[in-house]
Amino acid sequence: MVVNMLLGWAVDNKHYSVLQIASVAMVSIGVVVATISAAQPAQTTTGSTEEYVIGVLLLSMALISSGTMGIFQEHTYAMYGREHWHEALFYSHLFALPLFLLNWQSITRQIKLANATHLQWIGTQELGVYIPSYYIVLLLNVLTQLLCVNGVNRLTSQVSSVSVSLVLVVRKAVSLVISVVWLNGSKGNTSLWGGATAVMLA
Structure with missing residues (x-):
């Protein structure tokens, strides 16, 4: 969501209210807190620092690419109409197949x-x-x-890319809570529930 907002501001000259910025910050903090609290301690350390850095760089590139694609889709739907989401879905998967x-x-x-x-x-x-x-x-x-x-x-064809990101983050947060509580049989902890509450409130 932060990347989407930054790209929207830098590329599309969008302006966000203080409430929107505060909400995105709160969601981001909530996700980080919940994710860290749910993480299992690593039993063994594998891989080098170089591999770790490459992994972080690849994830960062994917994040920026995803945000850029969201803005591109907004422009495409504005130009050609919002009823063609099936076509966008088809081409995004077709080009990925090779x-x-x-x-x-x-x-x-x-x-x-x-x-x-x-x-x-x-x-x-x-x-x-x-x-x-x-x-x-x-x-x-x-x-x-x-x-x-x-x-x-x-x-994506109906709302902004920031709104889509918000929905996806909430879905992932709910999935994380379900995974910890239901699948792992844990009651969670203060950090997990605090992070989940922050996401929902934001």
Whole structure:
């Protein structure tokens, strides 16, 4: 959200109110506090400082690219109309597909591992098929991601990129709380709940 605001100010000459700036700051602080409180202590340290710096640089570049794309989408929808979000969704995924070729060996290895999972019967007693159990979970993941990505792209066509970022941050904060409390069976701590409350209030 901070990057989106800075890019909006620098590129589009947008002006934000004190309330908007304070809200973004509060959300950012809340996310940092909640994330740090939920982090598990590392058992072993792997990798070098150089790898760590490269990772941070890649994440920073992705952050700036994402913010830039949000502004570009705002301009595109303003120019060509807001009803073409399906087209934006199609092209953003189409242009990303060739990048998978760079990682084809890892993908092939993952497919072999997926095929090796135990077989699960899908269907009725009379009619059905055995499939590797991994693909059931993968299908559920793909369907929920499809709903999420469709929702985000539809939202992008209706509101500013800062608003989209806000919705995504809230979703991630809720997901973090669910992960800690429900999946890990923890009651959380003051920092987690304080950070989550800051995000919701902001």
